[in-house]
Amino acid sequence: MKEDTYKTIKKPSEEILFKEKGSKFFGYAFPVLTEDDVKEKLELLKKKHHSARHFCYAYQIGIEKTQYRANDDGEPNNSAGLPIYGQIQSFGVTNILVVSVRYFGGTKLDVGGLISAYKTSAQLALEASEILVKTIDVNYQLKFNYDLMNVVQRIIKEKNLEIVSQTLEMDCEYVISVRKNDAKAIFTIFDSLYKLTIKKC
Template sequence: MLMEYKTVLDGKEGEIVEKKSRFIGAVQHIETEDEALAFIESVRKKHYNARHHCFAYVLKEEPVLKRFSDDGEPQGTAGKPILDVLCGAGLFNTVIVVTRYFGGTLLGTGGLVRAYTQAAREGLANSSIITRKYASKLEIRTDYTGLGKIQYLLAQAGIQILDTTYTDAVSMICLVPEDEKGHLEAELTEQTNGKVVMEWGESCYFAEAEDRLLLFES
């Protein structure tokens, strides 16, 4: 399982024109291969009168799944360049379809590679990209005397606090990245002389986007 990976949040389109041929790069986040195939088919239907719908997608399965298609273009001139754009950007769970409306002029293999590459990049440039991190929810229970020290420690570590409940004691639900769990637990225990109560909960992916905290199923 990937503890951290980049993916698309909001997929968009980008378009270029090369010698009167239109190349439209459409980008979408996916969770499964079926979702990738469904998106590719939706693009085909949307641009039903276009000549080619070349694509590539990458899924964070184990092992990582990579697929691409030239869809009738000369071998190696479309699908692989699109895949190279995805891999070069370090993206997972993402599909790109580049639709070509033929303009009547042959571009040659080099021209096709450049056009499909550029169209894929344009689509990504218009899309929102986020980094998803794998984390676990941690409930921290403390009395009021230990609250300030715990809040400072969490702030210094950049730990997200999802919820805080104030009763006769304080309960906080935090989101702790997987690689910080052991260190944070030790720090909390040491800084409170063992008086803090901690309980680990469910795991999920999270991402920060435009001052929003987003949670995703793992």
């Protein structure tokens, strides 16, 4: 993968079910951007599976600076959250929450059995997900007079840039999205235009 791309999932995965010695492990993967997203998804699962014993999960948020958390939710230390997080790392995805909901089946699993079951549940949830490769983008604000409109539009079209927002009042203000690897070159092109100011958002 190029250094200005990352992998995430497009939409929540299908629910998967993995059984081990009578215990049921329901696996899920969700796209998330904030810790509030994580809380919201966990609350939805707790309503859906109100009689389940454990809601073990791991998430990773961020692209260039990432933060993560792994939660065993009452299982023995490091027997659930970390194996789930290991699968997030193995698949190389971010901005993601993976949850394994366990219904106890009457037969206790040893720590090794738990690690294996939670790892498999997470792996199956990720395999059931649609993984996307996205570019890391930089946003620039452009300010210019109307007489530069054609020039600016031509550059945007030629370089295949995305206009995130535009405000057309006394003068023109665009916010454009540029792929990180191209950001310096694009900045230089716009910066060289007379009577146009460009700055990073």
